Amino acid sequence: MNTSTLTRLLFGIMMIAIAAIGIIGGGFSPIWRPVPQAIMARELLAYLSTLISLMAGVGLLMKRTTAPSAFILSAVFLIWLILFKGPFIVQAPLVEGTYQSIGENLVWVTAAWLLYLCSADTTSKWNFGWLSGPVARQAAYLLYSLALIAFGFSHFVYLELTAPLVPRWLPAPVFWAYLTGAIYLLSGTAVLSSVAARAGAFLAAVQITLITLLVWGPMVLSADLTPMHWQETVVSTAIMISSWVIAASLGRRRWIVVSGSRQGTAARRLPFP
Numbered sequence: 001m002n003t004s005t006l007t008r009l010l011f012g013i014m015m016i017a018i019a020a021i022g023i024i025g026g027g028f029s030p031i032w033r034p035v036p037q038a039i040m041a042r043e044l045l046a047y048l049s050t051l052i053s054l055m056a057g058v059g060l061l062m063k064r065t066t067a068p069s070a071f072i073l074s075a076v077f078l079i080w081l082i083l084f085k086g087p088f089i090v091q092a093p094l095v096e097g098t099y100q101s102i103g104e105n106l107v108w109v110t111a112a113w114l115l116y117l118c119s120a121d122t123t124s125k126w127n128f129g130w131l132s133g134p135v136a137r138q139a140a141y142l143l144y145s146l147a148l149i150a151f152g153f154s155h156f157v158y159l160e161l162t163a164p165l166v167p168r169w170l171p172a173p174v175f176w177a178y179l180t181g182a183i184y185l186l187s188g189t190a191v192l193s194s195v196a197a198r199a200g201a202f203l204a205a206v207q208i209t210l211i212t213l214l215v216w217g218p219m220v221l222s223a224d225l226t227p228m229h230w231q232e233t234v235v236s237t238a239i240m241i242s243s244w245v246i247a248a249s250l251g252r253r254r255w256i257v258v259s260g261s262r263q264g265t266a267a268r269r270l271p272f273p
Contacts, residue, residue, distance in 0.1 A: 007241070007248040008060055008115055014241045015057030015073070021234065022050030029053065030234040031108065035084055052076055060115065067119040074112035081105040100154040103147035104235055110144040111242035114249040141191055144246055148188030148204055155181025165215050183207050195257050198250040205243040212236045 021029040028035055032049040035042060052073065059069025085105055088098045117140065120132035155162050155177055162181070166173035183203065190200025216233040219225050225233065 003248045003251055004118065007245040008066060010241050011111060011115065011245050012057045012060030012069075014238060015053045015060065017057075018234075018238070019050050019054035019057060022046065022053065030231040031104075031238050032080065033231070049080075056112075063119070067116055070112050070116035070119060074109055074116055077105065077109040077112055081109060096150070096153055096157040099150040103150035104239060106143045106147040107239050107246075108242045110140045110147070111245040113140045114246060118249060141197065141246075144201070145188045145192035148184050148191065148200075152181045152184030152186075152188060155184065167214050167218070180207060180211065196255070197257075198247070198253040199255045201243070201247040201250050202255075205240070205247040208236070208240045208243045212240045 018029045018031055022032075027046050028049060032046075032053075035045060039045070056069045056073040059065040060073075081102065085102045088095075088101065092098050113136070117132055117137050120127045159174065159177055162177040163173040166176045170176055184207070187200040187204035187207070190196040190203070193200070212233075216229070216236050219229055220233060
């Protein structure tokens, strides 16, 4: 089993787990929040988000249904982001937390879209021209790079919230808060570039994995999770798995594309990988 297949299966299992959370909780699972209380047909939307999560997750487990499942899921994720996260930009355009929250959604939008793009290459029925071409792939990596940059800035802007999350056995929590923020910024810039996109995506995936395991993992094992911490754990896990899907999509590229090489020549023609 290659890395792309493994990450696809993990993403599918993640979506099924998200659906299970929605069914057990009887509402929106963490990755579909927030949805305003006053919105019409809110309960129906909760059922719809759970149904989409379940159907897409099952579809992603089978290669022949990956393309339609990933296409529908990425489209719904994007529409959901615009409808329920977009208004925050209008209401608070200078608040960094707005962009960090949107960045979370952008990660799974990108992951689902890249799963579609990779499967559409071998499924002509779901190949929609430019929607499954190089420009669409470039746009996906652009969205991911913006998400990583938003994560990085949030570590600096919200230092008082980030530093306390550093495990107690690590000294100098402020240092680690700044370092992880800097790594996010570096990774986002690398993904945005044509030189170190694969290295940047891999670095981001490793860091997100370490944060998920070292910060939220002990809280889960201790069974001492507040509702906020539970939501953050689910969201962090979703970001972790999605980040590995994105990193796997760059598996055919060199870690560093040197100018003048065959890939370097192609990189000069395209602003993104």
